[in-house]
Amino acid sequence: MNKTGLIIRREYLTRVRKKSFIILTLLTPLFMAAMIVIPVLVMSSKGQEVKRIAVIEKQGHFFKGKIHSTKYLKFSYLDNANLDSLKRHFDELGYYGILVISPKIGTFPSAVQLISHKQPPLEVVTYISDALEKEIERQKLLAYNIKDLDKILKSVETKINLQTITINASGQEKETNTGIAMALAYISGLLIYMLTFMFGAMVMRGVIEEKTNRIVEVLISSVRPFQLMMGKIIGIALVGLTQFLLWIILTLILVLATTGVVMHKKSSNSSMQLPKDLFSAGTEQIIQQQNPTATKTISMEDLSQAQKMLDALKAVNWGLIVGSFIIFFLGGYLLYASLFAAVGAAVDSETDTQQFMLPITIPLILALFIAMGTFQNPESQLALWGSLIPFTSPVVMMARLPFGVPAWQLVVSIILLFLTFIGTAWIAARIYRTGILMYGKKPTWKEMWKWLKYKNF
Amino acid sequence: MILFQAENIVKNYSNHRALDKVTIKVPQKSIYGLLGPNGAGKTTLIRIINQITAPDAGTLTYMKKPMQREDIYSIGYLPEERGLYKKMKVGEQALYLAQLKGLSRHDAITQLKQWFEKFEIGSWWNKKVEELSKGMQQKVQFIVTVIHKPKLLIFDEPFTGFDPINTRQLKEEILSLRKKGATIIFSTHDMGSVEELCDHITLINESRTLLEGPIDEIREKYSENEFELRFEGEINLLTATLNSRFRILEHKKENNYSIVRIQLTNNGTPNDALYSLLDAGKILSFNKITPNMNDIFIKVVSEYREKRKSENPGKKIKK
Incomplete structure (x- = not known):
């Protein structure tokens, strides 16, 4: 095996075998899966229990039959009930709560009460107030004696679902989803930022460890400093890729396994339950259910909603996103890791690194800020240049990519990134080979500049 | 026969000259002492021999040919600043370092087993380095220095940090390696071990050679x-x-x-x-x-300093 291969092997194996690596690799997917699965579980378990609510009007029967029952919310209109005795016994009668409507409700918004033992969930409160508002509005409109009011209301009822479609140069149309693009941009940009920092710092600590252990001189009497540096950088890159792939695979397995169990349980209810819960916001469901005629069409609408989400997810060019992610992660990591290695070589301990870390961290943090701006305006000049300049491009380009990037920009960005890496590696190697043999005082910037010009093998 | 020769070596660092036309000729199967006060340039010279750093001027000849990169695989080097990966297991680490020196995995394992047996440290194979005492670690370091049977061995201050028993064992090993045909260069301050071990010496002070030659001749000259x-x-x-x-x-x-x-x-x-x-x-x-090396060392170095002072009165001597 050649020397660099041996070094890569050692760097990789010692890190992959570490307890901290194994724990982090196993726990992160658990955490990520929990982030995906728990909302699903919460949403699918909510309303399992049917809530019966007694409706009492202090005067008149204005709201009789006007608040429609849903699957999990049943309203019983009690004509002649004694409120006081009901308050004592509603629990035994099987009611979740009592809705008390006073006649002044038309003018006093707070002239209505929901009495229950437990704090009612937000959805229940929102549903009831929405239904009451609608009914009061209808009755107020009625007072104007407009002919065919119901018909008019029906005809003006509108629902908007904005479709976003991108069209490329060849005229191909594609349905897109801004929400998904945003989420993807955010996650991949942030992930590159975090991984670059995490594994770059790992390289730096590795170099410092070899220096403080005093093993480095033994090593470089057998291998060239450049081999040692690159072996470490590549070895840790492989650690990063391993961890990243394991995270994705384990998260997928966990998500599929847990949602599979949930789906199996609910299969008797509705097979489309899962995608609906996954992608539609909870309130949407309730608003739709307000429509008296909706009971039958809900599932259809939900289905189409969910289907659209699925289509949008499918429409994402996953090959491009994942491929670019790996390329930009590697490029960005290599670029920064070589600089981190140079810093590690220049100092004696981790506490001395701060001064030299600053020029490395500033462009990375700047990249994150530009990426945040990219979400608002992916076409801005700032985003364009940020995604081409190598020091910010990995983070910014990943944030731009889900919104669509011309192929030439992607190619130019990648080429620039790897060319710059060669440059930084050259500089880093020169600082590294001198720095690793220097002990004692912290070098100045001027001294490091001189190191670049030393003659070495 | 001269195994290794460095001629007119010059090496400059940013604010001082570390070596100024230094020449050493190391005969085959000799034990060559590199002497000099701290900061004289010994470690720089050793690093140049190991091709860790390049000279600004001068030539290096190894086995009658200009020195090449591959030559480092027939050199064993025990640096003054030496250490091991603390978290790695002893055997694994020794194997890694032996492979870096060009041994195949199989050869490395066979050789290491022999050395571990010889030093009676076979039971350490699966221990982590941080569990070993400093003396124990030095034994491991010594093994990985000689594991690939180098023709030329370079020890930079080998005895610092060794207890008397280990020092003795190390000296015996050095002599037995020479007997087997190895040539040894070592730098030290310990003049006792110079007299005990060395055939030839070079005394470097302030980047220049002050004395060079077989130790007997030098002692004779100064008697x-x-x-x-x-x-x-x-x-x-x-x-x-x-x-x-x-x-x-x-x-x-x-x-x-x-x-x-x-x-x-x-x-x-x-x-x-x-x-x-x-x-x-x-x-x-x-x-x-006959004057001992300690006296010669002190005499030569202080005479040189006096001379420099009188040449440059008022000017502080730079290291």
């Missing part, structure tokens, strides 16, 4: 033709027999005999001196006084 005489008898009788061939430097009486230090002058030989002494009393011993 002042002095002898120590012990005899029973009267010191007055001795002074009476004095002739122009020698003079008495000092004398003292101890119990029932006298110790006298005499110096030969005017091409006098020891025989001349002894002849005159025969009448003075009963001679107990007559020894030539």
Whole structure:
């Protein structure tokens, strides 16, 4: 095996075998899966229990039959009930709560009460107030004696679902989803930022460890400093890729396994339950259910909603996103890791690194800020240049990519990134080979500049 | 035969010259001592031999050919600043370092097992380095230095941090390696071990060579033709027999005999001196006084400093 291969092997194996690596690799997917699965579980378990609510009007029967029952919310209109005795016994009668409507409700918004033992969930409160508002509005409109009011209301009822479609140069149309693009941009940009920092710092600590252990001189009497540096950088890159792939695979397995169990349980209810819960916001469901005629069409609408989400997810060019992610992660990591290695070589301990870390961290943090701006305006000049300049491009380009990037920009960005890496590696190697043999005082910037010009093998 | 030769080596660092036209010739199967005060440039020279750093000028010859990158695989180097990965297991680490020196995995394992057995440290194979004492770690370091059977061995301050028992074992190993055909360069401050081990030395001070050559010749050169005489008898009788061939430097009486230090002058030989002494009393011993390396070291270095000071009065001598 050649020397660099041996070094890569050692760097990789010692890190992959570490307890901290194994724990982090196993726990992160658990955490990520929990982030995906728990909302699903919460949403699918909510309303399992049917809530019966007694409706009492202090005067008149204005709201009789006007608040429609849903699957999990049943309203019983009690004509002649004694409120006081009901308050004592509603629990035994099987009611979740009592809705008390006073006649002044038309003018006093707070002239209505929901009495229950437990704090009612937000959805229940929102549903009831929405239904009451609608009914009061209808009755107020009625007072104007407009002919065919119901018909008019029906005809003006509108629902908007904005479709976003991108069209490329060849005229191909594609349905897109801004929400998904945003989420993807955010996650991949942030992930590159975090991984670059995490594994770059790992390289730096590795170099410092070899220096403080005093093993480095033994090593470089057998291998060239450049081999040692690159072996470490590549070895840790492989650690990063391993961890990243394991995270994705384990998260997928966990998500599929847990949602599979949930789906199996609910299969008797509705097979489309899962995608609906996954992608539609909870309130949407309730608003739709307000429509008296909706009971039958809900599932259809939900289905189409969910289907659209699925289509949008499918429409994402996953090959491009994942491929670019790996390329930009590697490029960005290599670029920064070589600089981190140079810093590690220049100092004696981790506490001395701060001064030299600053020029490395500033462009990375700047990249994150530009990426945040990219979400608002992916076409801005700032985003364009940020995604081409190598020091910010990995983070910014990943944030731009889900919104669509011309192929030439992607190619130019990648080429620039790897060319710059060669440059930084050259500089880093020169600082590294001198720095690793220097002990004692912290070098100045001027001294490091001189190191670049030393003659070495 | 000269195994390794460095000629007119110059190396500059940003604010000083570390080596100024230094030349060393290391004969095959010799033990070559590299002496000099701290900061003289020994470690720089050693790093140049190991191709860790390149000279600004000068030539390196190894086995009669200009030195090449591949030559480092027939060199074993134990640096002054030496250490091991603390979290790695001893065996795994030794194997890794041996493979970096060009041994195949299989050869490395076989060789390591032998050395571990020889040093009776076989049970350490699966221990982490941080569990070992410093002396134990040094044994491991020594093994990985010699594991690939190098022709040339370079030890930079090998005895610092060793206890007397380990020092002794290390010295024995160095001598036995030489017996097996290895050539050894080592740098040290410990003049005792220089006299004990070295055949040749170079004394470097402030980047320049001050002394070079076989140790016996150097000691001979610095000897002042002095002898120590012990005899029973009267010191007055001795002074009476004095002739122009020698003079008495000092004398003292101890119990029932006298110790006298005499110096030969005017091409006098020891025989001349002894002849005159025969009448003075009963001679107990007559020894030539050869200066030890420690004295030569101090003498040469301080003479050099005096010279530099008088050449550049007022100017502080830069390291």
